[in-house]
Amino acid sequence: MENYQKVGKNRSIAFDLEIIKKINSFLKLSKMNTEILENKKAAGLTENGILFPSKVMLDLSNLKKVYPTPKGDYVVLEDLNLQIMKEEFVTIIGHSGCGKTTMLSMIAGLNPISGGNIAVLGNPVKGPGPDRGVIFQSPSLMPWMTALENVLLGVNKVFSHATKSQRKDIAKYYLNKVGLDGAFNKKAIELSQGMQQRVGIARAFAIKPKVLLLDEPFGMLDSLTRGELQDILIEIWNKEKITAVMITHDVDEAIFLADRVVMMTSGPRAKIGDILNIEFERPRTRKSVLEHDDYYTYRKHLIDFLEH
Amino acid sequence: MAYLELNNVYKTYGEGDGATEVLSDINLSIEEGEFVAIVGFTGSGKTTLVNLINGLLKPTSGEVLFKGEPVEDTSHERGVIFQNYSLLPWLTVGQNVYMAVKEAYPKENKAFLKKRVSDYVAMVSLSPAINKRPKELSGGMRQRVAVARALAMNPEMIIMDEPLGALDALTRGNLQDEILKIWSQDKRTALLITNDVDEGIYMADRIIPLKPGPNATLGPEFKIDIERPRDKTAMNDNPNFKKTRNAIIEYLMDIGESRKSVSNEIYALPDISPKSFVA
Numbered sequence: 225m226e227n228y229q230k231v232g233k234n235r236s237i238a239f240d241l242e243i244i245k246k247i248n249s250f251l252k253l254s255k256m257n258t259e260i261l262e263n264k265k266a267a268g269l270t271e272n273g274i275l276f277p278s279k280v281m282l283d284l285s286n287l288k289k290v291y292p293t294p295k296g297d298y299v300v301l302e303d304l305n306l307q308i309m310k311e312e313f314v315t316i317i318g319h320s321g322c323g324k325t326t327m328l329s330m331i332a333g334l335n336p337i338s339g340g341n342i343a344v345l346g347n348p349v350k351g352p353g354p355d356r357g358v359i360f361q362s363p364s365l366m367p368w369m370t371a372l373e374n375v376l377l378g379v380n381k382v383f384s385h386a387t388k389s390q391r392k393d394i395a396k397y398y399l400n401k402v403g404l405d406g407a408f409n410k411k412a413i414e415l416s417q418g419m420q421q422r423v424g425i426a427r428a429f430a431i432k433p434k435v436l437l438l439d440e441p442f443g444m445l446d447s448l449t450r451g452e453l454q455d456i457l458i459e460i461w462n463k464e465k466i467t468a469v470m471i472t473h474d475v476d477e478a479i480f481l482a483d484r485v486v487m488m489t490s491g492p493r494a495k496i497g498d499i500l501n502i503e504f505e506r507p508r509t510r511k512s513v514l515e516h517d518d519y520y521t522y523r524k525h526l527i528d529f530l531e532h
Numbered sequence: 533m534a535y536l537e538l539n540n541v542y543k544t545y546g547e548g549d550g551a552t553e554v555l556s557d558i559n560l561s562i563e564e565g566e567f568v569a570i571v572g573f574t575g576s577g578k579t580t581l582v583n584l585i586n587g588l589l590k591p592t593s594g595e596v597l598f599k600g601e602p603v604e605d606t607s608h609e610r611g612v613i614f615q616n617y618s619l620l621p622w623l624t625v626g627q628n629v630y631m632a633v634k635e636a637y638p639k640e641n642k643a644f645l646k647k648r649v650s651d652y653v654a655m656v657s658l659s660p661a662i663n664k665r666p667k668e669l670s671g672g673m674r675q676r677v678a679v680a681r682a683l684a685m686n687p688e689m690i691i692m693d694e695p696l697g698a699l700d701a702l703t704r705g706n707l708q709d710e711i712l713k714i715w716s717q718d719k720r721t722a723l724l725i726t727n728d729v730d731e732g733i734y735m736a737d738r739i740i741p742l743k744p745g746p747n748a749t750l751g752p753e754f755k756i757d758i759e760r761p762r763d764k765t766a767m768n769d770n771p772n773f774k775k776t777r778n779a780i781i782e783y784l785m786d787i788g789e790s791r792k793s794v795s796n797e798i799y800a801l802p803d804i805s806p807k808s809f810v811a
Contacts, residue, residue: 319702320700320701320702354806354807382806383804383806383807385804385807386802390802390804393799393800393801393802394801394802394804396799397799397800397801400797400799405797405799418574431806432805432806446573446574446697446727446728447727447728447729448573448574448727448784448788449574451784451785452788473700473701510781510785511782511785514777514778514781514782515778520768520769520774521768523768524765524768524769527764527765527768528765530701531764531765
């Protein structure tokens with residue numbers, strides 16, 4: 225960030241939104257672009273009106289999703305614009321059925337895009353790929369394989385240039401990180417749901433994705449196990465700083481983990497309704513977060529959004 | 533004399549070397565009209581505790597007293613909402629509730645019973661499904677039938693074993709409000725077992741943590757000093773709410789911390805980058 229500010233100063237050009245607007249209209253860019261720019265400014269992604277494309281990891285622009293139904297088209301998402309920066313942790317909340325999972329599966333490349341664009345580091349998403357790791361709500365492991373084999377499944381593909389023992393070391397490293405060092409050789413089916421989800425976390429981190437996509441990964445766990453896994457997730461994330469996008473229903477989880485909490489409006493035609501910046505220092509501990517003066521203000525803001 | 537009392541209750545499963553002491557030295561006393569929540573981890577013995585109170589299990593030692601009398605058997609004075617619904621699969625929603633109502637009101641006529649069934653089924657918004665069988669319903673709908681069945685019996689004491697865990701946030705909130713309404717209208721006594729601290733704070737007068745088993749025992753109680761009716765949004769401005777909530781969460785976190793296993797082995801991560809798939 226400092227570098228960019230320096231460049232701005234050296235050039236000593238005082239950009240502001242008005243100038244950009246004029247340039248845009250001069251270049252006959254669409255009105256839409258100006259609106260996107262305003263959104264970006266509102267989201268704090270511009271400085272003095274200058275956009276830093278190289279800081280953006282994930283760029284969703286004018287995203288649209290339509291599901292055809294016998295009664296005509298159902299527009300789930302429309303005009304959805306969201307930029308997620310490198311090393312940012314974003315959580316997404318919204319009512320059931322508003323299209324959160326649709327959006328995430330489109331980023332993952334598992335669901336075709338009806339309109340608009342999704343780009344990872346400027347490259348349009350065309351399908352699933354190892355640059356985007358996904359952790360689903362249900363652990364989705366191969367039940368007949370051991371924890372280690374499940375993690376190796378992805379590792380072997382992405383690290384095909386490494387030796388066999390190196391690949392094993394990678395899988396073991398992450399399984400140990402999630403607290404499963406005693407269960408390498410247990411079959412997935414023998415593990416509790418909480419343990420299976422730990423394997424899911426290890427599997428996603430082990431392929432070293434650029435973006436981690438999490439679809440309510442702890443939704444099926446009891447609230448105490450959930451807290452433990454949040455701690456594990458954030459501990460690994462603190463170290464690796466992978467850009468993360470996580471859907472959750474849990475307001476406390478959304479605040480504890482995120483740099484920004486994105487609130488989606490209710491569907492149909494869902495879009496980004498509001499964004500809350502979480503200004504807590506990192507690394508965070510649950511205790512320091514809970515005792516922070518702003519915690520319950522954030523919490524109220526989000527509950528208020530969900531209840532209305 | 534308390535309404536419900538557990539004195540030095542121990543519960544052991546198995547015998548000899550294979551014996552596991554699930555609950556140790558449980559002491560609990562609940563006054564009439566009180567709403568108490570017990571918060572605990574999975575596998576800490578919450579369900580065993582519920583079954584001791586409702587009369588499905590007997591303590592290995594110690595005593596469970598309900599209105600001063602030892603609990604010997606189940607009774608419709610104590611209505612239970614189970615975690616796994618426990619509906620009879622061959623009966624419809626209406627028939628499941630009817631069976632319980634008939635047990636609780638043996639002397640009433642059919643019209644009274646039927647009215648009561650339809651009222652409680654309506655309360656959980658399942659009127660359109662009253663003639664459906666459990667297997668035709670979603671998990672959340674089944675749980676709502678179980679709630680209707682327990683409350684329709686007009687029990688003096690409502691015992692709930694993680695009743696709302698499987699439901700989505702919206703349905704859960706609605707049922708929490710329904711249970712609170714019935715509890716406060718007729719000043720029942722209620723015991724809620726939950727793993728959700730917020731559910732406990734929203735509903736209960738007191739929260740008591742159950743430390744994880746084996747040898748699970750009750751921790752120090754937390755009084756919830758927030759006026760009723762409570763509002764989930766407005767509560768966030770209440771200094772009492774913040775203080776109590778933080779204290780409970782920190783207490784549970786500390787217990788969780790002590791459970792963590794520490795691995796002695798060190799695993800090194802090889803310094804390799806993944807293959808690039810972008811052409």
